[in-house]
Amino acid sequence: xxxxxxxxxxxxxxxxxxxxxxxxxxxxxxxxxxxxxxxxxxxxxxxxxxxxxxxxxxxxxxxxxxxxxxxxxxxxxxxxxxxxxxxxxxxxxxxxxxxxxxxxx
Amino acid sequence: xxxxxxxxxxxxxxxxxxxxxxxxxxxxxxxxxxxxxxxxxxxxxxxxxxxxxxxxxxxxxxxxxxxxxxxxxxxxxxxxxxxxxxxxxxxxxxxxxxxxxxxxxxxxxxxxxxxxxxxxxxxxxxxxxxxxxxxxxxxxxxxxxxxxxxxxxxxxxxxxxxxxxxxxxxxxxxxxxxxxx
Numbered sequence: 282x283x284x285x286x287x288x289x290x291x292x293x294x295x296x297x298x299x300x301x302x303x304x305x306x307x308x309x310x311x312x313x314x315x316x317x318x319x320x321x322x323x324x325x326x327x328x329x330x331x332x333x334x335x336x337x338x339x340x341x342x343x344x345x346x347x348x349x350x351x352x353x354x355x356x357x358x359x360x361x362x363x364x365x366x367x368x369x370x371x372x373x374x375x376x377x378x379x380x381x382x383x384x385x386x
Numbered sequence: 387x388x389x390x391x392x393x394x395x396x397x398x399x400x401x402x403x404x405x406x407x408x409x410x411x412x413x414x415x416x417x418x419x420x421x422x423x424x425x426x427x428x429x430x431x432x433x434x435x436x437x438x439x440x441x442x443x444x445x446x447x448x449x450x451x452x453x454x455x456x457x458x459x460x461x462x463x464x465x466x467x468x469x470x471x472x473x474x475x476x477x478x479x480x481x482x483x484x485x486x487x488x489x490x491x492x493x494x495x496x497x498x499x500x501x502x503x504x505x506x507x508x509x510x511x512x513x514x515x516x517x518x519x520x521x522x523x524x525x526x527x528x529x530x531x532x533x534x535x536x537x538x539x540x541x542x543x544x545x546x547x548x549x550x551x552x553x554x555x556x557x558x559x560x561x562x563x564x565x566x567x
Contacts, residue, residue: 289487289489290487291486291487291489291490292489305453305456305457305460306456306457306460309457309460309461310460321482321486322482322486322487323461323482323483323484323485323486323487324457324458324460324461324463324484325440325442325458325484325485325490325494326484326485326486326487326489326490326491327457327461328444328453328454328457329490329493329494330490333493351453
């Protein structure tokens with residue numbers, strides 16, 4: 282994972298889950314539940330991405346963490362990056378929706 | 387009948403998937419992976435079991451171990467054994483792969499490439515130095531250098547091939563990634 286300028290789907294889901302403080306495995310189950318199992322993150326991918334997001338200071342350890350249960354949450358920088366990517370994704374959806382509507386006429 | 391058996395590795399950098407498949411096959415026959423053992427795997431006899439295996443390469447800090455193994459357990463993967471920053475897990479067939487995206491599996495290969503490249507570079511450097519001695523000296527020194535060169539050459543070739551193997555897998559993953567985006 283070289284650059285986080287454009288978030289991959291996995292990174293996007295994980296950051297979306299960490300808008301509120303969560304454990305790693307709570308992130309996994311939230312993604313699985315919300316997408317009804319159509320998108321799942323493997324444990325090694327999740328661990329790799331968490332470490333990467335920590336290094337890039339997009340997430341941080343939450344105060345509720347102890348050594349046994351690590352809880353993460355987005356940093357301000359993380360929120361900013363996520364917001365930017367939401368806008369990027371909105372543009373994609375907007376383009377597709379408009380096209381589909383015009384195509385119907 | 388002996389209840390322990392040794393299974394050689396085909397070389398993880400080349401055929402990680404083959405090794406894992408072979409472990410799966412052995413488990414179905416009732417031979418279960420217990421430990422890493424001298425460039426291969428130590429198996430023990432038990433009940434036949436339908437499982438798949440995966441390996442991860444990661445240098446774990448003591449403080450991170452618990453979190454790491456807990457995530458795998460939550461994902462349905464049971465930790466089997468670890469050695470020198472290599473960790474093998476097993477799970478029921480159809481379990482979500484430990485690496486679900488191309489990005490992080492490239493990271494995995496990059497972690498594997500580091501020590502592999504280091505060993506290959508050192509081996510190559512030693513071989514080259516010995517070659518220089520072998521070519522530009524005479525007498526006893528030349529004789530010793532010749533012997534050393536043969537030995538290190540035999541080691542260097544597979545080391546460089548292993549390096550190449552890792553990069554080949556990385557390239558394959560990059561291609562996979564570009565297909566997805």
